[in-house]
Amino acid sequence: MDPKIAKADEEVQKLISKKRNKSVEDRRVGSEIFDKQTLETLYKLANQGYINVLNGAISTGKEANVLKAVKKDDSFVAVKLYRIATSDFKKMQYYIQGDPRFNIKSNNKRQLINNWVNKEFRNLSRLYEAKVNVPKPIIALNNSLLLEFIGDSEGNPAQIVKNQKPENVDEFFNDLLIELNKFINDANLIHGDLSTFNILNKDNYPLIIDVSQSVVRDHPIADELLIRDIKNIYHEFKKLGSSFSLDTIKNKLDIDLDID
CATH class of the missing domain: 3.30.200.20 (Phosphorylase Kinase; domain 1)
Known part of the structure; x- marks a missing residue:
């Protein structure tokens, strides 16, 4: 060998x-x-x-x-x-x-x-x-x-948000929504499994990972997945201390879906 x-x-x-x-x-x-x-x-x-x-x-x-x-x-x-x-x-x-x-x-x-x-x-x-x-x-x-490789020059990998809470939750969440806006409206993709387990905290800025299941925007299940993604991050970041409402998230992502 x-x-x-x-x-x-x-x-x-x-x-x-x-x-x-x-x-x-x-x-x-x-x-x-x-x-x-x-x-x-x-x-x-x-x-x-x-x-x-x-x-x-x-x-x-x-x-x-x-x-x-x-x-x-x-x-x-x-x-x-x-x-x-x-x-x-x-x-x-x-x-x-x-x-x-x-x-x-x-x-x-x-x-x-x-x-x-x-x-x-x-x-x-x-x-x-x-x-x-x-x-x-x-x-x-x-x-x-x-x-x-996402990490430092010594080879230490960046941690997922689940394991490393951002210093400023709302600022980090706002940056995440900026990235998601590009994800959805520029790349025309839906993540499909978004959570604090697949967002890295790299120097207090979000980096999105694990996109194997991501689907194109006109996929038959795209809206279903998008609603699930939004609900997931809304609830998870709320637990971390975010003040963002669902309406705020929808406006920042420039989407028009019924989410309750």
């Missing part, structure tokens, strides 16, 4: 569990992350100069893990790896069907994952071009997505 991939496998095995002694469950999850195709994909990315070695975990989830990688010039990138074994394929099909950019007829799980990764890459590219504050997409390959 290529030493870079061997090193990657070794690093992830260390990162899966914070306990000294791995359980059977820990080893199972590790094998789900680094199956043969994922290792081969990482080898290709390393061979093409996109990564040199994996260097830590940024976040772990049911469907994907985000890892930090170091390039040869010692700069950082984020590597998002989707897992075949634990992904919610019904959910993926729900968000992809009705999107005119995709014509997915196969029920092959690996193919669906690859299309899901491509969907997130295309959504990020569209948002980035619209100057929405999102991570810059680098490349999508199979079940792997490379993104701009």
